[in-house]
Amino acid sequence: MNKIPLTSISKPTRGAVGKTGFWRSFKPVIDQSKCVHCLQCWLYCPEGAIKRTGSNLMTVEVDYEYCKGCGICANECPVKAIKMVLEE
Amino acid sequence: MGKLEAGGDTMKITIKDLPIKEYMLPGNASCPGCPASLGLRMLGKALEGKFILVVPACCSTIIQGPFPKTSANFPILNIAFAASASAASGVAAGLEAQGKRDVQVVVWAGDGGTADIGLQALSGAAERGDNIIYICYDNEAYMNTGIQRSGATPYGAWTTTTWTGKKEFKKDVPLIMAAHKIPYVATACISYPLDFIAKVRKAAEMRGTKYIHLLAPCPPGWRFPSDKTIEVGRLAVLTGMWALYEIENGIFKLTGPSIALLDKSKRKPIKEYIKLQGRFARMTDEEIEKLQKYVDEQWEYYRALVEMGKAKTQE
Amino acid sequence: MRKRMPSQSNKNGIGGVNMVQSEVLTGNYAVAYAVKMSRVQVVAAYPITPQTTIVEKIAQFVEAGELNAKYIRVESEHSAMAACIGAAATGARAFTATASHGLLYMSEMVWWAGMGRYPIVMAVVTRAIGPPWSIWTEHNDVLAHRDSGWIIFFAEDNQEVFDLTIQAFRIAEDEKVLQPVMVTLDAFILSHTASPVYMPDQREVDEYLPPPGGRKLPYILDPLNPLTHGNLTYPDHFMELRYQIARAMENAKQVIVEAGRKYGEMTGRYYDHLIEAYKCNDAKAVIIAVGSSAGDAKDAADYLRNQGLEVGVIKLRTIRPFPVEELREACKSAKIIGVVDRDYSYGYGGIVHGEVKSTLADTKKPVQSFIAGLGGRDITVKDFINIGRRLIEMADKGVGEQPPIWVNLKQEVIP
Numbered sequence: 117m118n119k120i121p122l123t124s125i126s127k128p129t130r131g132a133v134g135k136t137g138f139w140r141s142f143k144p145v146i147d148q149s150k151c152v153h154c155l156q157c158w159l160y161c162p163e164g165a166i167k168r169t170g171s172n173l174m175t176v177e178v179d180y181e182y183c184k185g186c187g188i189c190a191n192e193c194p195v196k197a198i199k200m201v202l203e204e
Numbered sequence: 205m206g207k208l209e210a211g212g213d214t215m216k217i218t219i220k221d222l223p224i225k226e227y228m229l230p231g232n233a234s235c236p237g238c239p240a241s242l243g244l245r246m247l248g249k250a251l252e253g254k255f256i257l258v259v260p261a262c263c264s265t266i267i268q269g270p271f272p273k274t275s276a277n278f279p280i281l282n283i284a285f286a287a288s289a290s291a292a293s294g295v296a297a298g299l300e301a302q303g304k305r306d307v308q309v310v311v312w313a314g315d316g317g318t319a320d321i322g323l324q325a326l327s328g329a330a331e332r333g334d335n336i337i338y339i340c341y342d343n344e345a346y347m348n349t350g351i352q353r354s355g356a357t358p359y360g361a362w363t364t365t366t367w368t369g370k371k372e373f374k375k376d377v378p379l380i381m382a383a384h385k386i387p388y389v390a391t392a393c394i395s396y397p398l399d400f401i402a403k404v405r406k407a408a409e410m411r412g413t414k415y416i417h418l419l420a421p422c423p424p425g426w427r428f429p430s431d432k433t434i435e436v437g438r439l440a441v442l443t444g445m446w447a448l449y450e451i452e453n454g455i456f457k458l459t460g461p462s463i464a465l466l467d468k469s470k471r472k473p474i475k476e477y478i479k480l481q482g483r484f485a486r487m488t489d490e491e492i493e494k495l496q497k498y499v500d501e502q503w504e505y506y507r508a509l510v511e512m513g514k515a516k517t518q519e
Numbered sequence: 520m521r522k523r524m525p526s527q528s529n530k531n532g533i534g535g536v537n538m539v540q541s542e543v544l545t546g547n548y549a550v551a552y553a554v555k556m557s558r559v560q561v562v563a564a565y566p567i568t569p570q571t572t573i574v575e576k577i578a579q580f581v582e583a584g585e586l587n588a589k590y591i592r593v594e595s596e597h598s599a600m601a602a603c604i605g606a607a608a609t610g611a612r613a614f615t616a617t618a619s620h621g622l623l624y625m626s627e628m629v630w631w632a633g634m635g636r637y638p639i640v641m642a643v644v645t646r647a648i649g650p651p652w653s654i655w656t657e658h659n660d661v662l663a664h665r666d667s668g669w670i671i672f673f674a675e676d677n678q679e680v681f682d683l684t685i686q687a688f689r690i691a692e693d694e695k696v697l698q699p700v701m702v703t704l705d706a707f708i709l710s711h712t713a714s715p716v717y718m719p720d721q722r723e724v725d726e727y728l729p730p731p732g733g734r735k736l737p738y739i740l741d742p743l744n745p746l747t748h749g750n751l752t753y754p755d756h757f758m759e760l761r762y763q764i765a766r767a768m769e770n771a772k773q774v775i776v777e778a779g780r781k782y783g784e785m786t787g788r789y790y791d792h793l794i795e796a797y798k799c800n801d802a803k804a805v806i807i808a809v810g811s812s813a814g815d816a817k818d819a820a821d822y823l824r825n826q827g828l829e830v831g832v833i834k835l836r837t838i839r840p841f842p843v844e845e846l847r848e849a850c851k852s853a854k855i856i857g858v859v860d861r862d863y864s865y866g867y868g869g870i871v872h873g874e875v876k877s878t879l880a881d882t883k884k885p886v887q888s889f890i891a892g893l894g895g896r897d898i899t900v901k902d903f904i905n906i907g908r909r910l911i912e913m914a915d916k917g918v919g920e921q922p923p924i925w926v927n928l929k930q931e932v933i934p
Binding site: 121124125126129132133134135136139140154159161163164165181182184186187188190191200 | 224230273397429430432433
Binding site: 253255258265266269270272274276277278280281282283284286287289290291292293294296297298299300301302307324325327328331332334 | 591594631747
């Protein structure tokens with residue numbers, strides 16, 4: 117059993133309130149063929165749920181474990197490469 | 205890395221200047237589309253985690269998540285509602301007394317904990333010139349307790365304690381802070397994150413009390429869909445409802461898109477901002493007219509400040 | 520005023536001839552000198568009568584370079600405690616001082632420090648709460664905070680004020696405690712009255728106290744080891760955190776005694792008990808007093824003993840942690856106990872009386888409440904003599920507890 121610290125201090129943890137991906141009703145889907153790698157979606161995601169991948173870290177991918185489906189990325193994408201799709 | 209000299213242009217920072225590392229870990233407790241969560245993420249990138257954050261009671265208290273977990277990859281001192289500025293003064297003094305000089309002390313407080321219950325402590329810290337960066341992220345009501353009005357709520361806005369719209373105008377905290385003659389006062393908007401980051405970095409290079417007021421449009425509180433946060437903030441600036449400026453050692457300068465808006469014809473009518481938000485839905489045409497006039501008068505005041513700033517620079 | 524005898528183990532007398540210095544100091548200045556010698560690193564304080572000369576003296580020390588501390592001239596007491604919490608959270612040694620309304624204004628943050636386990640030391644000059652305004656001594660202000668997780672000491676004289684302030688840092692910062700400590704002194708009687716105070720050598724204090732700041736506490740704020748203090752805690756976890764504080768306050772009893780013993784070895788003045796039991800061994804009646812009036816109570820006991828009346832006095836040095844075991848032990852022979860409260864809980868009675876009574880409940884001995892000295896009215900040796908006589912009379916006649924007796928109340932002016 118993990119012992120508690122001697123006072124109310126907390127440690128940095130991913131998913132502090134769980135896998136917030138469960139919150140969403142709509143999920144963003146990135147059409148990589150349209151993406152111009154401007155990184156606006158990465159910049160504006162309040163959750164930091166857009167990952168930068170690829171050899172030069174300019175490819176963007178959604179972290180569906182934590183994405184809350186707010187839709188800001190889709191709204192801000194200058195080339196409308198992201199669509200909000202109803203979750204099954 | 206995009207470090208900024210004091211006096212530099214705040215729009216010079218680009219996305220490529222930002223570290224990839226996340227200092228706010230995903231899976232926090234914020235609402236979808238939350239500007240405070242985004243703001244903390246930007247703050248982390250601005251100072252690369254080399255700071256101690258003091259957080260009074262506000263949405264960001266909850267956003268951290270519950271014990272024993274936290275979303276913040278930097279130290280946070282949670283403190284009582286009215287006490288953020290003085291607790292930060294204490295943190296700064298404690299660090300200095302122990303010879304730790306390379307850690308910033310930053311307050312991250314809501315508009316309630318700044319304009320209302322926290323104003324006294326903030327004013328005291330500013331008068332003493334305590335070495336802190338005080339950031340007020342302003343969602344224009346006591347959001348954490350359920351959207352009650354604050355001194356920073358704008359005229360006409362619905363809140364749970366102003367059901368027919370607030371009858372008073374927004375308290376101008378940045379100019380109150382400027383009257384304390386502190387070395388740096390700035391306004392920012394979450395829709396212009398690079399401008400915000402540049403201002404944070406500029407503040408970090410100065411000694412004394414630095415104040416940054418960040419507009420943070422709140423989807424559940426302002427009544428707009430969660431994907432419009434950035435758009436609403438952008439319109440706040442483009443209609444002139446919110447001006448981006450900095451006052452560095454007493455010299456007032458508009459920044460970014462606000463520079464062009466001294467020309468009234470370049471400002472969009474505030475109606476374009478208001479119509480996006482459910483909290484203004486009940487406003488009558490008369491009230492909107494009154495608010496438009498108020499905004500225009502405010503900009504004449506800014507014009508005078510800009511002129512004064514230019515004159516001072518020429519001295 | 521009772522003299523403290525030098526310990527037998529210290530053959531040089533009080534503190535040793537070569538190393539001791541003495542000054543004639545008011546209680547407030549005694550606090551200031553102790554703060555200086557304790558190498559406090561951050562002081563944040565707001566002036567309030569009758570504490571003002573504490574913060575003034577400390578400001579003088581800082582500006583003269585005698586105390587290397589950051590002095591934050593805060594704009595309110597609430598901010599004073601908030602600043603101390605901020606400083607303590609970085610590992611720095613922090614101090615503040617206040618009284619009465621200042622303490623009440625600071626209340627929220629006093630609780631924050633206690634429940635947050637920040638080892639701050641605070642001097643409180645006990646003063647009545649208004650309205651009406653009063654600047655004289657009363658204990659309600661301090662006692663109103665007895666639940667907040669602070670260790671609370673009441674000093675009898677200026678020497679004890681000085682000694683306690685130094686011990687307070689050692690007790691607060693002890694790993695088994697890590698709770699803030701209040702050292703209280705009565706308004707004007709101690710705060711503004713001067714008497715000789717013997718002070719140890721700076722080197723001795725440096726050895727007695729841990730080095731200030733940079734503590735290896737696991738919870739200090741540091742970007743290299745990011746932690747969050749005090750975030751939202753669900754019912755699932757809250758009780759265990761509070762239990763740790765309760766346990767720390769129990770540990771404090773032993774830590775206080777140990778710190779007091781160590782202090783005695785250094786200076787010849789021992790503080791290795793939570794109470795001072797004076798002539799209680801064979802007492803028929805025991806008077807319990809708190810704060811500066813304890814000295815007068817002891818003088819009264821001497822007088823009454825000379826008259827053949829077996830009266831003893833218990834001075835409660837700590838209110839928290841409440842000295843349950845020592846109190847029960849010291850009251851063993853007494854047939855009756857009298858508690859003199861310089862406070863009142865409106866709608867209940869004397870606060871200390873209530874706590875003593877519940878501690879001794881199973882002994883079935885009558886515990887008589889006396890309310891005295893509210894708003895700074897003098898409690899004289901004569902008053903204690905009368906109290907002692909009254910208690911003996913009650914014990915001899917087998918009279919049980921009466922309603923609280925308000926000492927020197929001018930009944931005739933009350934409509």
